[in-house]
Amino acid sequence: MAGFSRKGAKRKDRFVSFIAASSMTGIALGVAALIIVLSVMNGFQTQVRDRMLSVLPHIELYVSGASHQEVLSNWRQVADKAEQNPHVTGAAPFVASQAMLVRGDKLTGVQIRGIDPDLEYLVSDLAQQMIFNDLSALKEGGFGIVLGNQLARSLGVTVGDSLMMMAPQGSISPAGFAPRMRQFRVVGLYSSGHYEYDASLAFVYYQDAARVFRDSGNSGVRLRITDMQQAPEVAYQLAGQLPTGVYVNDWTQNNKTWFAAVQTEKRMMFLILTLIVAVAAFNLLSSLVMAVKDKRSDIAILRSLGATPREIARIFLVQGAIIGFLGTAIGVGLGALVAYNIDVIVPFLENLTGQEFLPQQIYFISQMPSNPQLSDMVVIGITSLVLSLLATIYPSWRASRLQPAQVLRHD
Structure with missing residues (x-):
């Protein structure tokens, strides 16, 4: 019977570890996708603007x-x-x-x-x-x-x-x-x-x-x-x-609608892809809740040995923070790697699939541009870490509220 219990506990530990790894992977993929998409949109805007202004003036003076x-x-x-x-x-x-x-x-x-x-x-x-x-x-x-x-x-x-x-x-x-x-x-x-x-x-x-x-x-x-x-x-x-009688127009006025549309699209893509990171953060919350439930007896023993509720909460806060930090770090590294090498990756995929990803007649330019911005990576990284830390609050609070006597009596 004891052997069966140990075997069941091991299975539970493996399952909880699998959920935690899935949460970390989800955070990493969400962060990487966000960095890649924003880098491509930055590059698209910069390329179109520069090519546009190569034939158009910065300012025009009209005489009426x-x-x-x-x-x-x-x-x-x-x-x-x-x-x-x-x-x-x-x-x-x-x-x-x-x-x-x-x-x-x-x-x-x-x-x-x-x-x-x-x-x-x-x-x-x-x-x-x-x-x-x-x-x-x-x-x-x-x-x-x-x-x-x-x-x-x-x-x-x-x-x-x-x-x-x-x-x-x-x-x-x-x-x-x-x-x-x-x-x-x-x-x-x-x-x-x-x-x-x-x-x-x-x-x-x-x-x-x-x-x-x-x-x-x-x-x-x-x-x-x-x-x-x-x-x-x-x-x-x-x-x-x-x-x-002399009227002044600059290039931002002449192309205001196009650039406003690109900025709006960029903001919407940031919000949409941030939801992917949020979903991964909720998975992290689920894995920590399961960990708290699985470790009820261990938490009760620690409380009996003198551990305070704050110290118990800190254990799960640190665990969630480590998962969030590792997921964010992997995501930033992966996103930066792809964003800085997209000029090599996209032609390879186009040759492999025989499909043109960026038809010039639709997107004005024929090559996939990328312009990674350090400021974007910092904002994305901080957003991911904040969401991850928020996801650890409830499980940590639940762990700190466990009463040792009640847990040990039921176990």
Whole structure:
């Protein structure tokens, strides 16, 4: 009979140990998943932002109430005023409008940017992103156009081909409305790595754009600043320094909806994945409750030998803290290992499964990015430890409330 009891006790100990190990594994997996997901979302946001700003300016100054030619004739005055701000490092004129590009039976709506090819390097990285020819191929009066590689592929054109550009503004004649059209020749291709822009953004010489669009679209000055993160503050300063009629837009305003959606998604993912850690913490609570129930006799003996309720509670607090700490440490290590090597892991899995995890047409970029942040890891680690410690309070309290006389009498 005694042998049977010892055998049953061993089985109970193994079961409790298994539950404790499961709790530790759950905490580790939850912490690792949280670190990996947030690192990927950070990397996604950084990659898209950097590629976006490689072709777009940090700040744009729009001049209202004047024609494109008037704005372009006086753009240097506005630029000189803006460059008095110490954060502004470069300025260049621009004309922006929407248009339709026609090639045979293919018709595509695009964003047209009229630029000065000699000054564009001051405000964007377009010159470094050219894959066929360079920006010097854009000449005033030459009506050349530089297309993104995805846009050129969808239209079926390459360097040297001609296409028709239709401006949104037209003219009224006895025959009806006639859109303004102009033939352009493809003189270069670029690739920014941002699918949306490579498929919908084209560049022409700014004076040619002014002639085609006349009163439609906007014109003004594009600016680059020392730190893109300070764009809202610099834009606010410029708004107070520039003359009336000049409007200031920074890149965070132009893309506010997208970045707000990413931040909201990041917060929601943090909450959802934190629930995984919380579930693991509840498993820890269950394992400690079972441990208290299994060790009732041992607790009673310790109390009879003089152990105080606080010392009994401390035993289970330490046990739960060790499980929570080990689970958190393993999770942080595993999460960091995957997050810092995701550029190797994901291509391996794609080659192994034959599936593309990040279609460029949907996610704008073709490679899985990762940007682990130490601050995120610290917050995740502290959150996991707090949840683990909270899970130990009730079992520890139950253990400290056991009465030795009642336990030993029933045993």
